[in-house]
Amino acid sequence: MRSGPACSRRTFLLTVLVGALAPTGCSDKDASPPTDTVPPWLPGAVGDVDAAARIGRAYLQANRGERNLDTLLAAIDAALVGDPGLGGGDTQRLLTALQHTVRAEYLRGESVNVQGWVLSVTEARVYAVLALAADG
Amino acid sequence: MYTDARTLNDGTTVQADVAVVGGGPAGITLARAFAGSGVEVCVIEAGGLQPDPEVQALYQGENAGIDYPLAAMRMRMFGGSSNHWGGYCRPLDPIDFEARDWVPHSGWPFGIEELAPYYGPASDIVEVAPAEYQDMAYWARTTGDTLPQLATGRMWMRFVHFSPPTRFGEKYGPELERAGNIRVLLNANVVNIQATAEGRAVNGLDIRTLNGLSHRVTARYYVIACGGLENARILLLSNDVVPAGLGNQNDLVGRFFMEHPHLGGFGEIVVADLQRLPPIYRDRILVHGHDVKAAFNPSEAFLREQRLLNATFMGGVAGEYRKGDKASAESERAAAHADMLMAAQRFLADGAGPVKADDPDYLGVWLGMGCACEQAPNPDSRVTLSGERDVLGLPRIKLDWRLTEQDRRSLLQHMHSLAYEFGTLGIGRLVLNVADDSPWPEVVAGGAHHMGTTRMHDDPRQGVVDRNSKVHGVDNLYVAGSSVFPTSGAANPTLTLVALTLRLADHLKGQLQ
Numbered sequence: 001m002r003s004g005p006a007c008s009r010r011t012f013l014l015t016v017l018v019g020a021l022a023p024t025g026c027s028d029k030d031a032s033p034p035t036d037t038v039p040p041w042l043p044g045a046v047g048d049v050d051a052a053a054r055i056g057r058a059y060l061q062a063n064r065g066e067r068n069l070d071t072l073l074a075a076i077d078a079a080l081v082g083d084p085g086l087g088g089g090d091t092q093r094l095l096t097a098l099q100h101t102v103r104a105e106y107l108r109g110e111s112v113n114v115q116g117w118v119l120s121v122t123e124a125r126v127y128a129v130l131a132l133a134a135d136g
Numbered sequence: 137m138y139t140d141a142r143t144l145n146d147g148t149t150v151q152a153d154v155a156v157v158g159g160g161p162a163g164i165t166l167a168r169a170f171a172g173s174g175v176e177v178c179v180i181e182a183g184g185l186q187p188d189p190e191v192q193a194l195y196q197g198e199n200a201g202i203d204y205p206l207a208a209m210r211m212r213m214f215g216g217s218s219n220h221w222g223g224y225c226r227p228l229d230p231i232d233f234e235a236r237d238w239v240p241h242s243g244w245p246f247g248i249e250e251l252a253p254y255y256g257p258a259s260d261i262v263e264v265a266p267a268e269y270q271d272m273a274y275w276a277r278t279t280g281d282t283l284p285q286l287a288t289g290r291m292w293m294r295f296v297h298f299s300p301p302t303r304f305g306e307k308y309g310p311e312l313e314r315a316g317n318i319r320v321l322l323n324a325n326v327v328n329i330q331a332t333a334e335g336r337a338v339n340g341l342d343i344r345t346l347n348g349l350s351h352r353v354t355a356r357y358y359v360i361a362c363g364g365l366e367n368a369r370i371l372l373l374s375n376d377v378v379p380a381g382l383g384n385q386n387d388l389v390g391r392f393f394m395e396h397p398h399l400g401g402f403g404e405i406v407v408a409d410l411q412r413l414p415p416i417y418r419d420r421i422l423v424h425g426h427d428v429k430a431a432f433n434p435s436e437a438f439l440r441e442q443r444l445l446n447a448t449f450m451g452g453v454a455g456e457y458r459k460g461d462k463a464s465a466e467s468e469r470a471a472a473h474a475d476m477l478m479a480a481q482r483f484l485a486d487g488a489g490p491v492k493a494d495d496p497d498y499l500g501v502w503l504g505m506g507c508a509c510e511q512a513p514n515p516d517s518r519v520t521l522s523g524e525r526d527v528l529g530l531p532r533i534k535l536d537w538r539l540t541e542q543d544r545r546s547l548l549q550h551m552h553s554l555a556y557e558f559g560t561l562g563i564g565r566l567v568l569n570v571a572d573d574s575p576w577p578e579v580v581a582g583g584a585h586h587m588g589t590t591r592m593h594d595d596p597r598q599g600v601v602d603r604n605s606k607v608h609g610v611d612n613l614y615v616a617g618s619s620v621f622p623t624s625g626a627a628n629p630t631l632t633l634v635a636l637t638l639r640l641a642d643h644l645k646g647q648l649q
Contacts, residue, residue, distance in 0.1 A: 047481025106559030
């Protein structure tokens with residue numbers, strides 16, 4: 001992480017992506033910020049938000065404990081592999097990092113079954129985030 | 137020379153050096169091996185040169201296990217089941233020959249190196265030579281495509297070659313007809329293998345025709361080559377000396393029936409960008425005069441690590457999706473496919489725009505996946521004789537095909553592996569139509585691959601035939617065909633049974649000298 005040791009990875013992800021916090025806002029106060037906002041880059045990770053939301057709803061139906069945006073975003077953040085280079089807020093690099101994460105999960109066999117679909121855990125959670133957002 | 141047994145005088149005895157019961161791929165291959173030699177061969181074929189419903193009806197039988205269309209899965213005519221085979225050819229894998237501690241009753245008496253010299257000539261016979269079954273670099277060069285390297289270590293690629301398919305009767309019948317030392321006896325049903333009083337040798341075959349004639353064939357050596365179901369039935373029917381059936385002193389004849397369970401529709405894969413999946417991975421490619429297609433197979437390391445059975449998977453484009461198309465609106469499955477293609481588009485295609493710049497509504501395709509799975513040898517999966525009788529008065533066949541939890545678990549693991557390979561490469565997403573914790577589906581199709589019912593083993597208590605395909609305890613009786621396979625692997629059996637038959641021919645030539 002380029003943001004310095006005091007700033008958690010997740011905090012930094014949200015800082016850069018959500019835009020709800022100050023760009024350098026890595027204080028104790030925002031170490032674990034609640035949010036009900038979908039990071040603006042996330043819809044760009046899928047081809048069609050509505051289709052993704054339909055899959056995401058099925059995931060949430062089977063994983064009721066994750067029906068929480070904050071929980072899901074934290075899980076996605078924790079899973080992101082490598083250093084996506086968040087310092088510049090580069091959406092493309094974030095999307096690339098997500099691609100790598102998803103592929104790495106398939107490589108390791110870290111999957112969930114969503115109505116028969118064998119999906120990477122993080123991929124399914126991305127869809128779930130979009131489902132929660134769509135459903136308000 | 138062809139002879140119709142219905143036209144011989146009643147009570148005719150035909151003499152030969154080698155009597156081959158069955159004119160299918162194994163029987164014809166064996167006879168060809170002696171063509172032009174000084175060895176007199178008589179091929180006894182129950183059917184004629186053309187299909188005949190009355191003859192074919194002799195293959196009807198009774199099912200006690202998984203429903204199996206016994207008469208439709210084989211052909212009782214010259215050329216045998218090569219008259220309707222699909223032509224899929226691939227050798228067994230080396231691991232298929234091993235005694236694997238996680239697969240009860242597994243292990244051939246020899247390794248693949250014993251059959252290796254015969255696979256080349258066998259490939260020639262089924263018209264797929266030159267055949268390269270596993271070299272990725274070769275196929276990349278030959279197709280000019282970059283072939284994605286599988287990444288998870290769970291699977292590897294193999295290459296299935298497609299025979300035209302060779303119809304053995306049409307292709308090689310004229311050669312047998314011309315050979316001065318080979319007689320093909322048509323419409324001749326072997327109803328009994330007559331053994332000597334001690335049951336240690338065969339001294340003749342009792343023949344009956346559908347027009348009521350009885351004949352006899354005598355020879356020095358006898359080879360039963362009627363297919364994986366009928367081989368067992370004929371041995372069981374031959375019970376006048378050995379009450380349990382010839383070669384069945386250890387209650388093994390008919391047991392260990394294996395198929396390659398085919399689960400059509402077990403799952404599908406959606407692919408957004410076909411450029412990520414080279415044609416040979418999804419279509420037959422014409423190379424060197426015959427078709428070739430890539431197959432996904434579990435790697436040997438993964439099979440060992442997870443203690444699984446073998447399997448072969450092949451996919452083909454089954455449909456295409458566009459935004460808002462009718463299929464997606466009318467079919468739940470199509471809608472699910474379309475949703476996944478739309479949702480995962482960024483994971484499966486380059487850029488943020490449409491998959492095809494000139495076709496903005498194009499979403500991708502779905503691949504229907506076919507699988508042929510190894511079935512573990514199972515003594516309770518078996519052929520016996522039915523209480524029903526055919527028009528010759530003989531007990532019909534009764535098949536009790538059974539699959540096990542081990543078979544199901546392996547299949548599911550491999551389906552997950554496919555999902556992981558396609559996901560890792562960013563090519564596609566797989567949906568399973570079989571739940572992880574479900575039993576075997578009620579409907580399981582086979583591939584018309586009948587194996588294991590006269591299994592090969594050096595120990596007579598564990599096998600019907602020895603390593604040379606000779607029936608244990610009977611000096612001059614042999615079995616040819618896939619019924620001798622102790623394990624089935626996940627490759628279609630014809631190529632291997634032809635290779636084994638060539639090996640048997642070499643053995644018999646040695647015996648005859």
